[in-house]
Amino acid sequence: MPSPSYLQPLVAPLRFLAQSDFARLSTVKGLDRLVKTALEAARAARSGGDVQLLERVAQALERGGAESPQEALRALAPRVREAEASSRAPDAARPPTTAPRQEVQGGPRPTSTRAAPSPTSARSSLTAESRSTDASRRSGAARQPPETADAAVPSGTTSSGTAGGSARRKKARAQGSLLDEPRPDRRKARSARASPEPEVEEVARPIAAAPRQGPLSQPIGGSGIRVPPRLVEGLNKKGLERVGDLLFLLPRTYEDRRRLSTLRELRPGERGVAVGTVRMARDLMIRPGKRGFQAVLADETGSIALTWFQSGPWMRSRVPVGKRLIVSGELRATPGGREMVHPEIEPADEGSGPSLHTGRIVPVYPGFERHEQRQVRALVARVAAMHLGAVEDPLPEELRRRLALPSLGEALARIHQPAADDDLASLEDHRSPAHRRLAFDELFLLHLGMALRRQGVKHEPGIAFQVDGDRLANARALLPFTLTRAQARAVAEIGRDMARPEPMHRLLQGDVGSGKTAVAAVAAALAVEDGWQVALMAPTEILAAQHHATFARVLGKAGVEVTLVTGSGTGSEKRRAREAVESGRARIVVGTQALIQEGIAFEKLGLVLIDEQHRFGVLQRQALGHKGRRPDVLVMTATPIPRTLAMTLYGDLDLSVLDELPPGRTPITTRVATANRQPEVWEAVELELRKGRQAYVLYPLVEASEKIDLADATRGAEELQARWSHRRVQLLHGRLKQEEKDAVMAAFRRGEVDVVVCTTVVEVGVDVANASVMVIQNAERFGLSQLHQLRGRVGRGAAASFCYLLPSFASGPDARVRLEVLEQSTDGFVIAEKDLELRGPGEFLGTRQSGLPELSVANLARDQALSAVAAEEAKAIAASDPRLTRPEHRGLLRALEERWEGRLSLAQVG
Ligand code: ADP
Numbered sequence: 001m002p003s004p005s006y007l008q009p010l011v012a013p014l015r016f017l018a019q020s021d022f023a024r025l026s027t028v029k030g031l032d033r034l035v036k037t038a039l040e041a042a043r044a045a046r047s048g049g050d051v052q053l054l055e056r057v058a059q060a061l062e063r064g065g066a067e068s069p070q071e072a073l074r075a076l077a078p079r080v081r082e083a084e085a086s087s088r089a090p091d092a093a094r095p096p097t098t099a100p101r102q103e104v105q106g107g108p109r110p111t112s113t114r115a116a117p118s119p120t121s122a123r124s125s126l127t128a129e130s131r132s133t134d135a136s137r138r139s140g141a142a143r144q145p146p147e148t149a150d151a152a153v154p155s156g157t158t159s160s161g162t163a164g165g166s167a168r169r170k171k172a173r174a175q176g177s178l179l180d181e182p183r184p185d186r187r188k189a190r191s192a193r194a195s196p197e198p199e200v201e202e203v204a205r206p207i208a209a210a211p212r213q214g215p216l217s218q219p220i221g222g223s224g225i226r227v228p229p230r231l232v233e234g235l236n237k238k239g240l241e242r243v244g245d246l247l248f249l250l251p252r253t254y255e256d257r258r259r260l261s262t263l264r265e266l267r268p269g270e271r272g273v274a275v276g277t278v279r280m281a282r283d284l285m286i287r288p289g290k291r292g293f294q295a296v297l298a299d300e301t302g303s304i305a306l307t308w309f310q311s312g313p314w315m316r317s318r319v320p321v322g323k324r325l326i327v328s329g330e331l332r333a334t335p336g337g338r339e340m341v342h343p344e345i346e347p348a349d350e351g352s353g354p355s356l357h358t359g360r361i362v363p364v365y366p367g368f369e370r371h372e373q374r375q376v377r378a379l380v381a382r383v384a385a386m387h388l389g390a391v392e393d394p395l396p397e398e399l400r401r402r403l404a405l406p407s408l409g410e411a412l413a414r415i416h417q418p419a420a421d422d423d424l425a426s427l428e429d430h431r432s433p434a435h436r437r438l439a440f441d442e443l444f445l446l447h448l449g450m451a452l453r454r455q456g457v458k459h460e461p462g463i464a465f466q467v468d469g470d471r472l473a474n475a476r477a478l479l480p481f482t483l484t485r486a487q488a489r490a491v492a493e494i495g496r497d498m499a500r501p502e503p504m505h506r507l508l509q510g511d512v513g514s515g516k517t518a519v520a521a522v523a524a525a526l527a528v529e530d531g532w533q534v535a536l537m538a539p540t541e542i543l544a545a546q547h548h549a550t551f552a553r554v555l556g557k558a559g560v561e562v563t564l565v566t567g568s569g570t571g572s573e574k575r576r577a578r579e580a581v582e583s584g585r586a587r588i589v590v591g592t593q594a595l596i597q598e599g600i601a602f603e604k605l606g607l608v609l610i611d612e613q614h615r616f617g618v619l620q621r622q623a624l625g626h627k628g629r630r631p632d633v634l635v636m637t638a639t640p641i642p643r644t645l646a647m648t649l650y651g652d653l654d655l656s657v658l659d660e661l662p663p664g665r666t667p668i669t670t671r672v673a674t675a676n677r678q679p680e681v682w683e684a685v686e687l688e689l690r691k692g693r694q695a696y697v698l699y700p701l702v703e704a705s706e707k708i709d710l711a712d713a714t715r716g717a718e719e720l721q722a723r724w725s726h727r728r729v730q731l732l733h734g735r736l737k738q739e740e741k742d743a744v745m746a747a748f749r750r751g752e753v754d755v756v757v758c759t760t761v762v763e764v765g766v767d768v769a770n771a772s773v774m775v776i777q778n779a780e781r782f783g784l785s786q787l788h789q790l791r792g793r794v795g796r797g798a799a800a801s802f803c804y805l806l807p808s809f810a811s812g813p814d815a816r817v818r819l820e821v822l823e824q825s826t827d828g829f830v831i832a833e834k835d836l837e838l839r840g841p842g843e844f845l846g847t848r849q850s851g852l853p854e855l856s857v858a859n860l861a862r863d864q865a866l867s868a869v870a871a872e873e874a875k876a877i878a879a880s881d882p883r884l885t886r887p888e889h890r891g892l893l894r895a896l897e898e899r900w901e902g903r904l905s906l907a908q909v910g
């Protein structure tokens with residue numbers, strides 16, 4: 001796979017974004033510009049696959065795009081990573097034509113090594129271009145006498161007024177020295193570059209646990225600490241308004257200043273902290289009207305240049321000749337000498353002992369420029385000194401001691417001012433004991449909220465259905481098969497719940513095809529038998545239609561009317577359906593989200609069934625619950641959610657698991673096929689078709705790139721029809737009218753269509769036993785769990801069945817490795833765990849999942865063990881003191897209210 005240079009500028013921002021599961025998108029400014037530039041280049045290079053990927057991202061980034069930018073970026077990421085990898089490889093192999101370190105450090109300045117790229121960083125074509133112009137410019141400059149200093153500053157130049165070649169040379173050097181990856185702290189520098197770079201800018205956001213009441217809620221300016229009004233203003237602009245916001249502002253990273261390097265010890269390509277004296281300072285002409293600033297910093301071992309590409313009159317006062325400064329930043333070895341671009345500078349303390357800023361590990365705060373760090377650090381330290389005593393620890397003392405957690409005050413103090421012997425790496429990874437404590441709080445309050453919510457719900461009176469052995473037997477007898485043991489167990493649990501006066505809140509979790517729908521049908525029959533209405537909500541219209549058919553088949557035998565309510569259909573159809581629901585004629589109502597939209601009132605809703613729960617947020621679930629008087633709720637999920645995550649997401653639900661498939665299934669054989677193996681895939685499909693079986697060919701479809709995706713699917717259908725002219729190939733996608741979709745699916749079910757080429761509208765739940773093979777195009781664009789669900793559409797009968805995953809040609813090796821998990825396992829739980837591990841919870845759950853408090857320090861994938869402990873402790877407290885009335889729980893109650901921002905309706909519990 002060739003690695004086009006236009007992807008290079010995306011490497012660093014995507015790497016940065018990937019760290020947060022693409023959640024911190026808003027922190028990268030200018031990404032759209034960058035993507036557009038790459039897109040144009042990809043178009044010019046006629047790289048169809050890249051054009052497609054980049055177009056998706058561009059569209060998603062535009063406001064109003066329906067696909068989330070995160071998803072589009074996720075699809076692009078493997079490709080960019082690949083570009084990154086292949087750009088490194090050749091560089092590493094290249095002989096070191098670049099100025100080696102020693103040469104740069106000491107001896108005469110090399111003059112003609114400029115054309116070779118430095119091995120340390122990935123380059124974009126744009127920077128490569130500037131590099132070559134650079135080289136040509138520099139050839140003129142090469143005749144300059146070698147400098148005496150090893151810093152990249154020509155001796156004796158003092159002002160920006162230097163004329164002609166010299167100024168150009170400086171400009172050239174200014175660009176050359178920036179030939180590296182964008183860094184958050186290099187923001188300003190980028191304006192001097194030819195290539196558009198995004199401005200990576202983290203948001204200064206206190207972790208969600210910052211108290212909203214009490215002494216810590218006083219405004220920063222009025223807290224007894226004198227803060228310059230301009231600073232207050234600046235902080236407020238970043239959303240830091242209260243004292244607590246500063247205390248709970250989690251450092252982005254840390255810098256090890258326990259030992260300062262000598263200038264000679266600084267290594268090119270590495271960050272370092274050193275101290276030295278300013279020997280020379282001057283303005284730099286970047287271009288007419290734009291000034292930079294450069295200084296030489298020296299100690300007894302050598303000197304380096306400090307370069308800023310944006311400057312103002314303040315620079316001279318900040319970097320006066322003769323001043324001792326601490327500088328920190330990444331050292332670059334340029335042929336012009338060693339330099340730091342936009343270093344963080346701080347005046348060196350006159351005393352030699354350790355201070356807040358030196359001789360220790362210092363925090364680096366998000367949302368602030370490097371040169372602002374000192375001021376913020378000092379302010380946070382003052383606030384901490386004054387207010388940490390007022391920090392109330394929400395955790396009961398006993399719990400804290402038992403788990404050996406530091407107090408909240410101690411943890412906060414340590415986070416802002418680590419001890420000398422703290423482990424730098426664990427601080428940076430937010431894994432230090434202090435960070436663990438904060439993470440525990442987040443998880444604990446999350447679980448406690450869940451546990452209380454569940455109890456709160458439980459304590460409200462609901463419906464006690466009449467469920468007895470006869471009714472159960474009758475309901476089960478409606479099914480054309482015997483329940484599996486797992487199904488029987490689930491039915492018994494559900495029956496027991498339904499008979500109780502408290503509302504049922506149960507999650508029915510089971511792999512695709514494990515028979516959840518059958519269990520739900522039994523529950524529905526029980527409710528209907530007792531005179532109640534049942535609502536079933538499905539995520540897609542096709543799935544709703546299928547459930548409608550299933551329920552009508554199963555319960556129709558008992559004379560029950562089953563109605564379908566969806567967003568589509570004519571006005572009069574909708575009116576008729578609504579009327580049937582309101583009058584109570586329809587006993588079972590199947591629908592999509594349309595069910596929770598207004599206008600539908602039930603006559604007597606008693607049971608709510610929700611399929612594929614994870615697509616609906618917790619809040620939507622509640623909305624449907626409110627349509628009745630606390631109906632029983634059964635949530636079915638086909639995504640086997642890893643245990644810890646399930647506890648977090650569904651902590652307010654009881655759990656039934658179907659861990660057994662109905663008899664007579666043969667496992668699906670899954671293969672990942674690369675481009676050159678595709679002919680074999682189509683032959684294998686043809687083989688199945690010849691046996692009279694049917695096939696799915698699936699294309700991912702996301703709305704933002706709908707046109708492209710649809711075009712793909714359409715073209716795919718045409719190609720297959722051309723290949724198999726004697727077969728019936730049908731296209732099915734979301735843009736079709738409901739009747740058309742229904743017609744295609746019905747024909748497929750009747751066996752009148754051999755191959756259905758579809759976008760993911762068909763996604764889950766479609767049940768055609770004769771379909772034995774599925775081909776999934778651009779498979780890397782799906783999550784593993786989603787793929788696992790999709791392939792569950794085949795293998796529903798006894799015939800051996802197959803699933804072929806075809807990654808798009810633009811996907812990288814990572815994608816392949818990920819997809820191979822599906823070759824190896826058919827266990828939905830194993831796959832879900834893997835998926836979670838590989839993609840992180842944000843992606844695993846999809847971006848829409850919400851209704852839960854945010855986690856800033858804790859990471860559900862990484863902190864599973866901690867989360868389990870937190871859940872257990874939370875459960876114990878919820879059980880022993882459900883109203884949190886004990887004095888030792890008072891702090892918890894307050895913290896919960898703040899954390900959940902009222903979503904818990906704690907009024908009910910406390
Ligand atoms: P899920 O909803 O978990 O994906 P379904 O309830 O749709 O699974 O069941 C998948 C298929 O298996 C359906 O065709 C269904 O009729 C069949 N099925 C379900 N339970 C049994 C059973 N106990 N014995 C035989 N077939 C079953």
Ligand code: MG
Pocket residue numbers: 513516517638765
């Ligand atoms: Mg199902």
